[in-house]
Amino acid sequence: MRVTLVLNGDARTLDVDTTERLCDTLRERLDLTATHVGCSEGVCGACTILLDDTPARACLALTVQCDGARVETLEGLTPADALSPAQQAFVQHGAVQCGFCTPGFLAVIEGLRRQGDAASWDEATLRRELSTVACRCTGYDGIVRAARAVLQPTP
Amino acid sequence: MSATDLPPRPAALRFVRGEGQYVADVRLPHMLHAFILRSPEAHAKLEAIDTDEAASMTGVRLLVTGTEIAAATAPQPIVWDLPGQRRAETRSLAHDRVRYVGEPVALIVADSERIARRAAARIRVRYGKLPAVTSAEAAEAPDSPRLYEDWPDNVVARANWLVGDVDAAFEHAAFVTDGVYISRRMAGLPLEARAVLAAPDAARNGLTVWTSTQAPHQVRAAVASCLRMPEHRVRVIAPDVGGAFGTKSCVYGEETLMAYAARKLRRPVRWIEDRHESFTSSVPGRDETVTLSLAFDAQGILLAMRGRVLLNKGAEPYAASIGSAWTGGMMLPGGYRVPALAIEALGVVTNTTPTGAFRGYGQPEVNFAVESAFDEAARRMQIDPAELRRRNLVRESEMPFQSTTGLVLDSGRYHALLDLALAKFGWDAARERTARERSGGTRSGVGLAFYVEATNMGPSPLCGMVGVRSGGFDVCQVRVEPSGQVSVFTGQTPMGQGVEAALAQLCAEELTLPIEDVVVIHGDTASCAYTGYSSGGSRGAGVGGSALIGAARKVKHKLLLLAAHLLDANAADLLLVQGGVQHRDDPTRRRSITDLAQAAYLAASLPAGMEAGLDERMAFDPPALGISYGVALCEVALCPDLIVRVRRILFAHDCGRQIRPDIVEGQIIGGIAQGLGTALYEQLLYEPDGTPRTTSLRDYDIPFAADMPPIELVHLETPSPFFPHGAKGVGESGVIPIPAAIANAVRDAQSSGDASLRLDTVPLIAGLLGGA
Ligand code: FES
Ligand code: FES
Numbered sequence: 022m023r024v025t026l027v028l029n030g031d032a033r034t035l036d037v038d039t040t041e042r043l044c045d046t047l048r049e050r051l052d053l054t055a056t057h058v059g060c061s062e063g064v065c066g067a068c069t070i071l072l073d074d075t076p077a078r079a080c081l082a083l084t085v086q087c088d089g090a091r092v093e094t095l096e097g098l099t100p101a102d103a104l105s106p107a108q109q110a111f112v113q114h115g116a117v118q119c120g121f122c123t124p125g126f127l128a129v130i131e132g133l134r135r136q137g138d139a140a141s142w143d144e145a146t147l148r149r150e151l152s153t154v155a156c157r158c159t160g161y162d163g164i165v166r167a168a169r170a171v172l173q174p175t176p
Numbered sequence: 177m178s179a180t181d182l183p184p185r186p187a188a189l190r191f192v193r194g195e196g197q198y199v200a201d202v203r204l205p206h207m208l209h210a211f212i213l214r215s216p217e218a219h220a221k222l223e224a225i226d227t228d229e230a231a232s233m234t235g236v237r238l239l240v241t242g243t244e245i246a247a248a249t250a251p252q253p254i255v256w257d258l259p260g261q262r263r264a265e266t267r268s269l270a271h272d273r274v275r276y277v278g279e280p281v282a283l284i285v286a287d288s289e290r291i292a293r294r295a296a297a298r299i300r301v302r303y304g305k306l307p308a309v310t311s312a313e314a315a316e317a318p319d320s321p322r323l324y325e326d327w328p329d330n331v332v333a334r335a336n337w338l339v340g341d342v343d344a345a346f347e348h349a350a351f352v353t354d355g356v357y358i359s360r361r362m363a364g365l366p367l368e369a370r371a372v373l374a375a376p377d378a379a380r381n382g383l384t385v386w387t388s389t390q391a392p393h394q395v396r397a398a399v400a401s402c403l404r405m406p407e408h409r410v411r412v413i414a415p416d417v418g419g420a421f422g423t424k425s426c427v428y429g430e431e432t433l434m435a436y437a438a439r440k441l442r443r444p445v446r447w448i449e450d451r452h453e454s455f456t457s458s459v460p461g462r463d464e465t466v467t468l469s470l471a472f473d474a475q476g477i478l479l480a481m482r483g484r485v486l487l488n489k490g491a492e493p494y495a496a497s498i499g500s501a502w503t504g505g506m507m508l509p510g511g512y513r514v515p516a517l518a519i520e521a522l523g524v525v526t527n528t529t530p531t532g533a534f535r536g537y538g539q540p541e542v543n544f545a546v547e548s549a550f551d552e553a554a555r556r557m558q559i560d561p562a563e564l565r566r567r568n569l570v571r572e573s574e575m576p577f578q579s580t581t582g583l584v585l586d587s588g589r590y591h592a593l594l595d596l597a598l599a600k601f602g603w604d605a606a607r608e609r610t611a612r613e614r615s616g617g618t619r620s621g622v623g624l625a626f627y628v629e630a631t632n633m634g635p636s637p638l639c640g641m642v643g644v645r646s647g648g649f650d651v652c653q654v655r656v657e658p659s660g661q662v663s664v665f666t667g668q669t670p671m672g673q674g675v676e677a678a679l680a681q682l683c684a685e686e687l688t689l690p691i692e693d694v695v696v697i698h699g700d701t702a703s704c705a706y707t708g709y710s711s712g713g714s715r716g717a718g719v720g721g722s723a724l725i726g727a728a729r730k731v732k733h734k735l736l737l738l739a740a741h742l743l744d745a746n747a748a749d750l751l752l753v754q755g756g757v758q759h760r761d762d763p764t765r766r767r768s769i770t771d772l773a774q775a776a777y778l779a780a781s782l783p784a785g786m787e788a789g790l791d792e793r794m795a796f797d798p799p800a801l802g803i804s805y806g807v808a809l810c811e812v813a814l815c816p817d818l819i820v821r822v823r824r825i826l827f828a829h830d831c832g833r834q835i836r837p838d839i840v841e842g843q844i845i846g847g848i849a850q851g852l853g854t855a856l857y858e859q860l861l862y863e864p865d866g867t868p869r870t871t872s873l874r875d876y877d878i879p880f881a882a883d884m885p886p887i888e889l890v891h892l893e894t895p896s897p898f899f900p901h902g903a904k905g906v907g908e909s910g911v912i913p914i915p916a917a918i919a920n921a922v923r924d925a926q927s928s929g930d931a932s933l934r935l936d937t938v939p940l941i942a943g944l945l946g947g948a
Contacts, residue, residue, distance in 0.1 A: 054201040055194025057418070059367045060451040064873040067367055095194035108192040112184045115838050118846065119672025120191025121367040121418030127192065145882070152880035157367045157419050158672045160845035160910075161881040 029097025218866020242271030268429030278456025340516025368418020382409025422533030461534020621924025631905025633713025660770030667707025714905025802904030847910015
């Protein structure tokens with residue numbers, strides 16, 4: 022089946038099987054390997070991308086369902102020769118160990134940033150909102166610190 | 177130095193851009209895809225396999241069963257071989273019998289993974305069911321079903337420690353505790369599951385294998401030996417590893433299988449473990465029952481210990497054997513003076529997935545037992561649990577201290593750290609406050625656990641003595657390139673912890689270069705020197721770092737000699753400062769490292785006898801283990817439904833010198849998260865017939881951001897005398913004391929009389945749900 026995705030800003034028309042998952046289209050067909058697959062069952066969030074500005078699980082979405090949608094992966098959220106503020110915060114606050122969960126968290130944080138109401142959240146709310154992605158390495162403190170630096174900047 | 181002032185980890189800079197390269201990201205031309213058909217039976221005879229229909233499907237390139245593998249390959253190697261250990265000729269595919277659900281039965285290689293899966297569904301296997309046994313206790317019974325007919329029972333191996341007159345000590349004791357403490361089976365669950373890609377390598381008439389592993393040289397040895405190839409024809413690459421935690425420290429049959437298929441097909445073949453599969457195909461950890469009795473005198477001084485560590489080894493004795501039980505046995509005395517002891521450690525086979533390493537490796541299991549028992553003793557003596565520890569901990573003045581099982585406690589200030597932690601936590605005030613809360617009807621409480629962690633795994637003689645078939649040294653090569661920057665080749669394999677950044681920093685410090693001038697190369701048997709044991713046992717910075725320092729100092733020595741020659745000076749009058757060698761009295765008489773490197777490689781004017789180039793290596797074998805230690809304190813509240821809410825944790829520890837405090841912090845907090853999972857809810861369960869009940873991340877709870885309590889860290893740095901940088905390991909510290917500290921706090925919360933939650937088993941949720 023023919024689908025058109027607006028992928029990281031560019032319209033891409035692809036011929037895909039109706040059962041093909043978005044994560045496989047991205048990774049296997051288009052070689053966009055920043056999107057990781059940790060469980061294939063919607064639990065770990067490593068595959069999180071932005072679908073029309075909203076974080077979504079690329080392992081649960083079928084590519085044909087995304088026809089006409091804007092899909093953004095970490096490749097698209099990465100400036101050519103610098104780091105985004107969120108990426109910088111991740112490096113600085115010890116939010117990265119093995120890096121496998123990192124793309125998922127960056128997508129979630131970018132979604133929250135665009136949605137724009139995180140500025141007033143307390144610690145518990147922020148942690149709850151970040152609890153859609155699993156990290157097995159860091160224990161989360163660094164990730165929460167980085168998210169706070171991005172979403173609740175102190176002037 | 178706070179975390180934000182440290183130079184960024186180069187790997188982190190790649191990872192945040194999505195530029196990590198894990199095995200599943202490696203693409204090769206003409207790559208084929210593998211799927212492994214696994215046994216649905218826990219114990220059965222393999223009576224017949226019909227692969228005809230599957231093999232004839234379009235797109236299927238290769239179909240292999242156990243009969244072929246048994247003939248064409250040698251058994252998987254044994255890494256830990258204790259005296260008297262029983263053998264099994266385990267191969268990468270089962271033949272004649274399956275012994276656990278998930279055991280590989282057939283390999284299918286096809287043009288796509290989808291075709292391979294479809295083909296697998298058309299393979300018909302006839303299983304002749306046999307009775308299964310899943311628990312270690314049941315497998316020990318004389319009438320238990322037996323897994324290996326040529327063994328007299330199900331015991332893989334055992335080890336004993338017997339010191340002093342234990343019976344007399346128990347007879348004269350004022351207080352005795354007796355308990356059975358169970359740590360259930362759990363998954364290491366690195367977020368990146370395992371993955372293997374093997375490709376023919378025409379240039380070496382051999383193979384290259386990419387695998388998500390902690391031990392590339394061990395994989396090379398295994399693939400070579402199983403395929404009966406010489407080791408120099410096999411190259412193993414561990415690219416970025418998406419977490420490991422011990423799960424990836426052993427060699428696996430899938431590495432042999434992909435290598436076999438790639439060689440046979442002359443094409444690259446890859447296998448990506450899926451998450452469901454990982455619950456039965458990757459080694460889980462824990463699954464130990466510790467039976468422990470302590471004898472104290474009237475003053476609360478420990479007189480003797482009787483302990484038994486029983487490991488459920490799962491279906492196969494290979495890989496790390498009963499290593500975690502052995503380690504548990506050796507670590508039972510912990511940081512305490514124990515005049516007499518009788519300890520037995522053993523492992524038995526059962527019809528479950530073979531167990532292997534998981535962060536802590538036997539230490540959290542025995543810590544849970546010992547620290548629970550200490551609390552019970554303190555309650556019986558009606559003294560503060562911290563005071564009972566204080567009376568029995570080894571004193572600073574006694575270090576290095578040889579513990580009763582032979583372990584050398586190298587250095588540490590146990591009492592000082594304990595007191596510091598109690599003060600920072602506000603222990604006395606918290607005890608009073610929670611007691612008040614309890615009289616008001618809120619079940620809250622505090623608990624603590626002291627731990628030691630055996631790190632800097634090594635001493636080759638120790639490895640040899642206990643049957644580990646791998647040297648305990650690490651090799652590092654430091655090569656100053658002609659342009660003056662440095663390539664470091666390490667035997668260590670980063671798996672997310674950042675050891676490469678610590679090594680870069682040590683190298684930059686030794687050679688007085690900016691850290692940007694150092695690149696660390698790792699995880700490739702073709703470029704990095706042989707290191708048998710690689711990354712595991714919390715040895716990366718300690719042992720790998722010591723090897724690096726040794727090699728860098730040789731480079732430094734050569735720089736000084738060369739500069740002396742070029743400056744026409746005496747080497748003793750020269751200093752290495754800020755990237756150059758200069759005369760101590762006249763800094764204008766100076767040659768930069770770049771100048772010296774060029775001179776070394778041009779080799780036109782070298783001192784007599786000096787070799788050209790600037791490239792040194794060192795094999796460092798640790799003289800002893802480094803024993804890190806610390807104490808975890810926590811406060812909990814018990815909800816009406818018995819769910820444990822951890823209000824806060826204070827973690828005080830000492831891992832010697834901290835090379836990168838940010839990495840240390842990351843290891844501790846990440847370890848605490850896994851400790852929390854161990855303590856509260858992570859468990860892999862089996863039905864009595866051997867059917868796994870946990871095969872999905874939906875059924876296996878791990879902590880998410882909202883599940884973590886506030887954590888406060890307290891650091892003390894007592895350098896180890898046995899390592900040039902004074903650093904010990906810290907990879908497992910975080911996980912070790914958390915189960916005991918939480919269980920002790922819950923016991924305190926229940927001390928007003930209502931003991932509704934059983935506390936002899938972690939995860940504690942087990943006491944809530946009951947049953948196996
Ligand atoms: S891979 Fe999609 S949620 Fe885990
Ligand atoms: S950094 Fe490894 S899973 Fe998060």
